[in-house]
Amino acid sequence: MKRIILAASTAVVFAATAGAASAAESATVQINAEVASKCGVSATTTQFTLDELTGADAKVRSAVTDEIAAKLNSAKIIPFCNKAGSQVEVKRGVLSRVGNTGTGTTTGGYAQHVRYNLDTSIAGLALDSTSTAGASNVAQPFGGHTSASDANTHIKFVKASAQGDPVASSNGSTPTATDWSSLTDRRLIAGTYTGFVTIELTPAS
Numbered sequence: 154m155k156r157i158i159l160a161a162s163t164a165v166v167f168a169a170t171a172g173a174a175s176a177a178e179s180a181t182v183q184i185n186a187e188v189a190s191k192c193g194v195s196a197t198t199t200q201f202t203l204d205e206l207t208g209a210d211a212k213v214r215s216a217v218t219d220e221i222a223a224k225l226n227s228a229k230i231i232p233f234c235n236k237a238g239s240q241v242e243v244k245r246g247v248l249s250r251v252g253n254t255g256t257g258t259t260t261g262g263y264a265q266h267v268r269y270n271l272d273t274s275i276a277g278l279a280l281d282s283t284s285t286a287g288a289s290n291v292a293q294p295f296g297g298h299t300s301a302s303d304a305n306t307h308i309k310f311v312k313a314s315a316q317g318d319p320v321a322s323s324n325g326s327t328p329t330a331t332d333w334s335s336l337t338d339r340r341l342i343a344g345t346y347t348g349f350v351t352i353e354l355t356p357a358s
Contacts, residue, residue, distance in 0.1 A: 190236040192354035197301065198228035206248070206267060206319075211340035217319035218269040222310040225271075225350060230308045232275065233296025238357035242288035243273050243281040246328035248348040250341075256324050263342035264321030268333040270313035271350070276305040284315040286331045288355065308352065 201224045208214050234241070248267040250259075259265045270284035275296065281289040298306050312318070316331075321341055325333035328348070 188235065190234075190239070190356040190358065192232070192234040192239055192356045194230065194232040194352050194354055196228045196230040201228070206346060207341050213267055213319045213321055213341060215318065217267065218271070218312040218317050221269060221350075222271060222312060225310040226307065229301050230352065231296065231299070231301060231306050232280075232308055232352060232354060233294075233299075234291065234354055234356060235294050235297070236357040237291075237293050239291055239294070240288040240353075240355040240357075241273075241280045241291055242353040242355075243271065243283055244329040244351045244353070245269065245271060245283040246349040246351075247322060247325060247333055248346040249328065250344040250346050252344065258323055258336070258339065259342050261342070262339070264323060264336050264339035265342050265344070266322045266325070266333065267319055267341070267346065267348075268316070268322035268325070268335070269319040270316045271310050272313045272317070273311075273352075274309050275307070280308065282313050282315070283329075283350075284313040284317070284331060288353070310350075 203217065203220055203224070206213060206217060232241070248269075250265040253259070253265045256266065270282065272282045272284075273280040278291070278293065278295055279289070280291060280295075296306065300306055316335075321336040321339040322333040323336055329351075
């Protein structure tokens with residue numbers, strides 16, 4: 154008898170459940186991710202040639218630094234650092250005669266090196282100057298826009314406000330050092346001259 158009653162009770166429970174609406178249920182899964190502190194730099198040109206460095210008197214032309222800055226600007230150098238506090242160091246290697254005889258003057262008292270300096274910025278934000286030793290700490294991220302057609306994405310080079318004028322020089326401790334002299338009374342020895350500009354970016358920790 155008990156077995157018959159149990160079966161009947163179970164049938165009633167099933168019928169009641171089948172007639173009720175099911176409640177909506179949901180589950181949320183949180184996604185966590187991270188973007189690391191990064192820097193990078195690219196350029197459309199890695200080499201260029203300047204006009205004759207000197208005037209008729211074989212002394213350095215005053216426009217040389219401006220011409221270097223213009224050539225660098227046309228290279229469309231695009232940097233980025235995506236965290237505040239990253240470091241930027243722009244180094245310029247003085248223009249030196251190929252086959253030079255050291256950092257001093259050469260035969261006849263001629264100079265064989267040219268010092269110049271540049272200030273740099275991006276979209277109005279100061280980055281670094283080659284007239285100051287060491288890297289600059291940049292207080293905000295920069296370079297979030299990647300379009301090469303927008304000048305605001307490029308490093309802008311101008312003649313430095315300190316020691317920006319090109320001048321015959323000697324006795325620097327390294328090509329990129331700030332201790333090159335000003336030999337305003339020297340002419341340049343004939344020959345091929347080379348130099349370089351390097352941009353170093355260090356991500357903030």
